[in-house]
Amino acid sequence: MTTKLNVFPIENSPGFIIHHLDLLLKLGLHKAFQAQGINITAEQWAILASLWEEEGIHQSAIAEKIGKDRHTITRMLNRLDKNGFIRRVTTDQDKRRLNVYLTDSGRDMQGKLVPIVLGFGEKTFAGVTHEEITELIRILKHITGNLASLKA
Numbered sequence: 001m002t003t004k005l006n007v008f009p010i011e012n013s014p015g016f017i018i019h020h021l022d023l024l025l026k027l028g029l030h031k032a033f034q035a036q037g038i039n040i041t042a043e044q045w046a047i048l049a050s051l052w053e054e055e056g057i058h059q060s061a062i063a064e065k066i067g068k069d070r071h072t073i074t075r076m077l078n079r080l081d082k083n084g085f086i087r088r089v090t091t092d093q094d095k096r097r098l099n100v101y102l103t104d105s106g107r108d109m110q111g112k113l114v115p116i117v118l119g120f121g122e123k124t125f126a127g128v129t130h131e132e133i134t135e136l137i138r139i140l141k142h143i144t145g146n147l148a149s150l151k152a
Contacts, residue, residue, distance in 0.1 A: 018140075025124070032120045038112060043068065043076055045113060048085065048102070052110050056099045059088070085109060 007013040026042040033040045040048075046066040050057075063073035077100065080086045085106035088098040125133060 028124070029117065029120055032116050033113070036112070036116055038109075038116070040109070040113065041076075044080055045117065047073075047076060047080060047100075048106060048109055048113065051086065051100060051102050051106065055101050056089075058097060058099055062100060080106070 005014070007015075010016050029042040029045065030040075033045070043066065047062055050062050050065050059073055059077060060070060062077075063070055066073075068076070077086060077088065081088065083105075084103055087101050087103055089101060091097045091099060128136075
């Protein structure tokens, strides 16, 4: 099956639209956190959310899960560590390997941040049906899979 893609005007290019949407989502979520007096970025939220799902994972696993390179993830983890939300622990097998755990403060942030994210999501997807959101997720995962197979 051949897909005909138009990339001009640029505003109609799927890649441009997805990139622009990503920027708006990150900025909007950061502003939603700030409005509640919480100085957390969307990327830091993604790290915390990953750790709420599974603690004690290696930094590189977090980086892969949220799509960040190792230098960026290190900087972001440094900030979360400095703010007292996480701690990094070396493993017995390899002292250079750092696994990431939540602190009590990091765990407590879940109750503060999740309602903000849900409220932001409701505003973001206003007028879009559950079925449309499900289809959007399916399509985006399909495209992500196509791109992942190009790397292999």
